[in-house]
Every structure is written in C-alpha cells, then in structure tokens.
Amino acid sequence: MIRAVIIDDEIHAAERLADLLAHYCAAGVTLAGHALDAAAGLALIRDTKPDLVLLDIHLGAATGFELLEQFPDPDFSVIFTTAYEQHALQAIRFSALDYLLKPVDPDELVAAIQKKTNLAARAPQKASLELLFSNMRFHNQGLAKIMIPTMHGFELVNIPDILRCHSDVNYTTIHLVNGDSFLVAKTIGEFEHLLASHHFYRIHQSHLVNLNFIRRYHKGKGGIVVLQNGLELPVAARRKEGFLQKVQSLL
Amino acid sequence: MPYLSFLLCLLISFSGVYAQQAVTDSLEGRLQQPGLPDSQRLALLTDLAYYYASSHPATGLQYAEKAIRLASQRYQFRPLATAFNYKALNYQRMGRDSLAITWYEKAIALARKGKYVTSEISAMHNLSILYCDRGNYSQALSIRQRVNTLLAGQDDKRRLSLSLNSTGAIYLQLADYPRALRYFQQARQAAPAAGNTAAALTALENIGLVYKKMGQPDKALQYYGEALEGYGPEGSNIARSNLQANMATLYDEQGRHKEALSLFRQALATDRQAGYSRGIARNLTGMGTAYSAMQQYGAAFNCFRMADSILLQAPDANARCALYATWAAAIMHCPDTALAAAGYNRNGRTEAAYALAGKALAYARDSRLKEREMQLTGFLADIRQGQHQYRQALELHRQYVQLRDTVLGEDSKIAFLKQEMQFEADKKELQHQLALQQQKSRQHITLAAAALLLLAGGGAFFIYKKRRDYRQARSELLLKAAISESEMKVLRLQMNPHFIFNSLNAISRYLLNHDTRQADYYLSKFARLMRSILEFSGEKLIPLKDELETLSLYVQLEQMRMVRKFDYIVAVDPQLATGHTFIPPLIFQPFVENSIWHGLSRSATAGYVRLQITAKGDVLCCSIEDNGAGRQVKENPGRRSYGLQITRERLRLLNSERENGHAALLVYDLEPGVGVQLTLPLITEES
Secondary structure, three states, X not given: OEEEEEXXXXXXXXXXXXXXXXXXXXXXXXXXXXXXXXXXXXXXXHHHOXXXXXXXXXXXXXXXXXXXXXXXXXXXXXXXXXXXXXXXXXXXXXXXXXXXXXXXXHHHHHHHHHHHHHOOOXXXXXXHHHHHHHHHHHHHXXXXXXXXXXXXXXXXXXXXXXXXXXXXXXXXXXXXXOOOEEEEOOOHHHHHHHHHHHOEEEEEOOEEEEHHHEEEEEOOOOXXXXXXXXXXXXXXXXXXXXXXXXXXXXX | OHHHHOOOOOOOOOOOXXXXXXXXXXXXXXXXXXXXXXXXXXXXXXXXXXXXXXXOHHHHHHHHHHHHHXXXXXXXXXXXXXXXXXXXXXXXXXXXHHHHHHHHHHHHHHHHHHOOHHHHHXXXXXXXXXXXXXXXXXXXXXXXXXXXXXXXXXXXXXXXXXXXXXXXXXXXXXXXXXXXXXXXXXXXXXXXXXXXXXXXXXXXXXXXHHHHHOOOHHHHHHHHHXXXXXXXXXXXOHHHHHHHHHHHXXXXXXXXXXXXXXXXXXXXXXXXXXXXXXXXXXXXXXXXXXXXXXXXXXXXXXXXXXXXXXXXXXXXXXXXXXXXXXXXXXXXXXXXXXXXXXXXXXXXXXXXXXXXXXXXXXXXXXXXXXXHHHHHHHHHHHHHHHOOOHHHHHHHHHHHHHHHHHHHHHHHHHHHXXXXXXXXXXXXXXXXXXXXOOHHHHHXXXXXXXXXXXXXXXXXXXXXXXXXXXXXXXXXXXXXXXXXXXXXXXXXHHOOHHHHHHXXXXXXXXXXXXXXXXXXXXXXXXXXXXXXXXXXXXXXXXXXXXXXXXXXXXXXXXXXXXXXXXXXXXXXXXXXXXXXXXXXXXXXXXXXXXXXXXXXXXXXXOEEEEEEEEEEOOXXXXXEEEOOOOOOOOOOOOHHHHHHHHHHHXXXXXXHHOOOOOOEEEEEEOOOXXXXXXXXXOEOOOO
C-alpha cells in the first residue's frame, strides 16, 4: 500500500485528485493528507513521511521545486502535477520524472500509480531531481548551461559550447565545439525544445545545429549548411524556410 | 468601401460634339444634289468627314479622302489642310495614332505654309489632345503653348478659352494642380462675357475638378454649383447633366448620399430626354452606388440591372467596368436578407461577386484602365482570401502588386516628366539671365543644375525603390503568413464545433443525472483531447503515434456519448515505426467522425470503424472503413463533404510543398458502409 500526500494550492484540484485516488486507486493507495501551500506541504511531508508526493509545480509564490529542494535525499517518490507550464514540463521530461497534466485523466493516474507500485524499490530519484533542479536553476537565472545525463553520470555543458546534436533514433549524440562528443539516451526532440531559445535550429530530422557556428549556406532544394569546422549538413526541404527565417532573425 | 469611390471618374470635356444621324443624313442628301459647285461639294465632304469622325470613323475617313482628292485636283489648299486634319481625326478615332500624327503634321505644315491660321490651330489643337491622350505630355504642352499664342493674336476668345482649358487639363494630368488652376482661371477670364458661355462653364467645372483633386471637396462643390447655375434649369443639356453627375459623384464620396441621389436623378431625367444612353447608364450606376452606401440594396440592385440592360444596347467598356465593379462590391457588402430579396442565392454570394468583378476586370483591361485593373485585382484577391483559397489569392495578389508597380511607375514617370519640364523651363530662364553674364559661369551653373537634378532624381528614385521593395516584401510575407495561418485555421476547423458543444452538453447531462463520476471521466478525457489539438495546431506534421493516441481519445469520447455502441479497430502495420513516421495532424479525424455520425449512428447492426495503416513503397496507405448506413441515405447535405473538402485542400498543400507528393483521397461505397482511402507520402527520416 502506497501512502500518498497531495500538495496543490488549488483546493478543487487537490480534492478532485483525492477523490480520484479514492475511487480508482483505493486498492493501492491511501491518502495521508493534503496541503495547500509550500510551508504546509513541507510540514506534511515531514510529519507523515509518505511514499509518494503528488506535487503541483505552481504553489502560490513558491514552486514545487523549491519545496523539494528542502529534501537533499528524499525517501519518497514524486509525481508532478501541472496544468500548463511548458518549460517546467520540458525539464521534467528531460529528467525522466513523472508528471500528470491537470485535469488529471483517471486512466493516466491509474497508470502512473501502477508504475510506482511495480517499481518495488521505487527507484531513488535523487539523481533525476538534481538534474531537474540544476536545469531549472540555470533556466531561471538565465544561465546558458545545461546538465545532461549520460551513461556514466552527467555532463555539465555550456550551451554556447554545443556545436550540434545528432540523432540516432532514441539516442542523441552531443558534439561540442572542442571536438568532444557524448551519447545521451534522449531523443533529439527533447534537446530541440530545451535549446530552442539558445539559437539552435532543427535543420533536419537528425540534425540540431547551433546557428552561431554556421559558416556558409548553399542553396538547393533544402540546401546544405557548412559549419565552422567544415562539416556539411543537409537542410530538410520542409525546414528550409523556417531555418532561413531564424537565421535572418539573428542578424 | 474603397472600391466604390473610384467608379465614376470625371471626364474633362473639351468639346461636346455629338454626331447626330440627322446632321450626316442631311449633309449626304445635299451631296446628292446634281450640279453642285466643287467648292460646296468640298465643304460638304469635309463636314461629313468631321461629323462621321465621332460616330463612324471608317466612313469619315472615306469622305476625308474624297475631299483630299477633290481639293488636290482643284488646288484648293485651305480645304486640303482641313481635309488632312479630318483624315487624321478619323484615324485618331480608329485608334491608329501614328497615322493620325503623320496627317496632323501634314495639315499643320500645309496650313503654316499657306498661313491658314485657323486650320493650323485646329490641327494643332487635335494633335495636342492626341499627345495628351497618349501620355506624351511634354509634346502636348509645347504644341498647346503655340496654339495659345496664336489664339491670343486671333482675338478668338471662345477658342482661346477652350485651349487654355486644355492646357490646364494637361497640367491636371501631370498632377501640377497650381498650374492647372492658373490655366483654368485664365480660361474663365478669357471666355467671352456674352454669347456662348460654354467655355466659361467648362472652366468653372475644371476649377472644381482641380479642387476635388487637391482634396478640397467644399471648394470643388462651390465651383461646380456656380457652373450648374450658369447652365440654368432649362432644356436638355448634356453638358449640364454631365456636370450634375460629377457633382453627384463628389457628394457621394463625401457621404452625402441623399444629395447625390437627387442630382443623379436630375441628370438621369435630362439624359433620358436626350436619349444619351451612356449618361443614363452612368447615372443609374451612380444611383446604385449611392443606394448601396445607404444600404438600400433592393433599390441599388434595381438600378444596376437597369444600367446593365441599357449598356447591352450601347456597349461602353468604361461604363460597364464601373457598373460591374460597383455591383460586385454591393453584393459582397449587402446583408443576407437583402441579398435574398434581390433574388441572389446566399451561398452564391462570393461567386456572384467574383464573376461580376471578373467581368469588370476584363473591361478594365479592354479600356486600359490600369488603376481600376489594379483595384479589381485586389478586390478579387480579397474575395479568394475570404474563401480561404490562398493559392489563388496569392496569384491574384502577385498580379495586383505588379499592376500597382505599373501604376506607381506611371506616377513616377509623370513626376519625372514634370521635373524634366521644370528643368527645361528653368534652363530657358537661366539662359535668358545668363546672356548678360560670362560664358564660363553659365556653363558652371548649367552643369550644377544638371548635377543637382541628377542627384535629386537619383535620390528620389532610390527612396521610391526602397519603399516599394519594402512594401512588396512585407505583403509577400503577410501572404505567406496567411497561408500558414490558413493551415492553422483549417486545423482548428477540423474539430467540428458540434463536437465541442455536444461534449459540454453530455457533461451537463451526466451532472443532471447525478452521474458525476462519468461527468468527471468524460471531462478529463475531453481536456486531454483539447490539449492535444492545441499542441498540434502549431505543427505541420506530427508523429503517427501521437495522431493515433489523439484519435483514440476522440473515439473514446464518442463511444461514451453515442447511444448505439460501436467498435473501434486500429490495425497498423507492425513494421511501421509510429514514433518516427510523420503525418499532418488530425488528418483521419473527420473521416472517423463521418463514419460515426453519418454511418454508425443510423445503422441498426453492431457497428465498427476500422482504421488500417500500411506502408507501401514511399507512401502510407490508410483506410477508414465502417459498416454503417452508407452514403445513399439522405443526409445533412454538406457536412460530410465539408470534411472531405478541407482534407482535399490540406492534401493539396502537402503535395505542393513536397516534390514527391503522393497525397490522394478516394471515397468508396461498401456493402454496407463507406470507405475512405487516404494516401499520404511516407515521411520518416528526411531526404
């Protein structure tokens, strides 16, 4: 039996989620309580020591992330809940953490709870959370840095040092300006979303490039981009127009 | 309503000669008289050449040639010069300008040699008008100056006044309003105080016209009014009805539609009396314009129809162009009820307007009315854009831009000409002054002036070009934006609004039946579906996987709502990597919706919708089949085909963007049910 708490500053959302848990997940979950702001949430977690926290990202003046940072090594699992916070959602997905979109779909809730039940050890989320916090912090402070999980740990990368990303189905290779490269178990689409505001453009299904390192462009059906290291990459025909517009907006 | 304002342009009338059948008949009768002396015969021939010029120039030309033969045989040089002049006039009316110029020049040379001043003036006058019509304003002006000088010496006040009017008219064409005004005022002063006041009235009318052009409608109306008073209330005077029509047009442009109407009516009465069909049509068109501005569309359409029937008998490209353009605008703007009352089909509104505007455009091209052509092309583009036919709209818009450039080009040519002429005038003045000075400094100043002119001209051209390029780039961008915007709109339209409201209705019903669990469940699915649609609306292509997820969400909702239960079967080729295969978002949804609501909801048997997707070569073959009631059942017309039409349009867009375009759509009947075969290009890793 999983002991869960709900932290959500929106009372309707909190009560609805409690109701859904009682109705759809009664066999697997008991609700240990709910809190409507970050301070109460902190106390609630400390008091009830839950297995699972259903945590809203937006908590009045604070965020769910700030609340979580109070627990350097949390012994509970987290499912974020949110209605519409695009950047935070991208960061959560990037950190491979769980989330539910409000209004929560009962079927998705059941699936998420199921996942938590099945993972007997309820995998330690410490690394994932640290990844999330770092990337959110970089983002909020306007720093052009990104923490990327790798096979062996993580890489802390200066975004301007990224030359390009290359996709290999579900994996992505990150190529840095200094010639280093490393493989990440994430799709190129996730990097595309994370890096879009840093002058990166997806010129091709397989290629995401840093526009600052483009030296030349050869016209063609889609055309070819030549990077500063001499590498030639194709531009997909349907991305050509967007690419040229983006380049122009940089000038 | 910008399209209404340009319709009735003002005519600068110089001499209103209406060749009347009666006159030519009587002249020809007299010509048949036996024993006619040659001098009288010659006079009759030249008169006939003159009168036929305005009704039947080919005949006029024959008479002119007969007159030339006779005059040459008899060494009658004065009538010969006149005959040359009229030969040219007939050529001019036939549109053979270069021949006309040659014969005018012969007439002028002969008259000058023989010192037949009146003939010389007449030929130069005609030639100047011809040059002016051809847009050769500097030639027209230089000839006009000589005519004015000669006429001043002749003490022929009436003709001097008319010639001064013509001079003003040229400056008006050049948009040099102060000079135009000066000449018109001179024309007014030169007009004889008593007797024929037509010249003075024309001058007054032209002064009004200048003020109108200068954007001072009140002053324009004042002068028009003065001229109207001069004509007096009596008789059927076409010049007066013309003036009234001009005034009415100005009133209409000022938004004073009632005054416009009353004037158009007066002019109409006069023109009807005179049997002047062009005038009648023009006034009816004007009344229609005023009525539609007053939103009395029934009356407006009546006027337009009457004008149309009159123009059928008396074809006039210019008038027809004006009529059809106004008519089209009225159809576009009038409310549904008025449209129905006028006997138009509400659904055919845009097509009716488009057809009329298209006709107007053809006539505008016929009469080389570039500006109208431009405006009509713009109007047509707007209609197509309103119909979401963006490709056609873009094509029309391109034409519009081209025409606008031509029109602007004309403007800049005129402006340049004006500069050039100013320069000529300045140069003469300079030369006059500098005759007193040393040769050296004269050269310097001329050079400096030339350099200055070059610089100014270059600068002006540069600014003009930059502005034009900017505008063009901007409008192209806007259209491109419109195209992608249309794609978004299409996407939003994809989700039938009925579905949204019916969903809300279903939620309400669950709540009223105290089935809150079901209400909540339905609502959360509905929210997810809306979120997906919102996310997709920004994308051209999405992974097939996402499309299938969203579609099944949609079907789930419909299954909950539908009384008759049905199965949803998805069979996707297992070889297909749905996460890496891309299709336009929500492309299947309309067909599934049709199957559910037009097929299954009416069918008594256990229903199903089956979606099958397989990859074949470089295409994705998708079929949506149901075992419902099929197409033969009478159904709410339009709805099923609406989804079809939108999808066709989307496939066309897809094909136009991809060179390996394979997208196609086929609807077929099943026993029982309907099937749709949708072929999409297989888009995975890009080439």
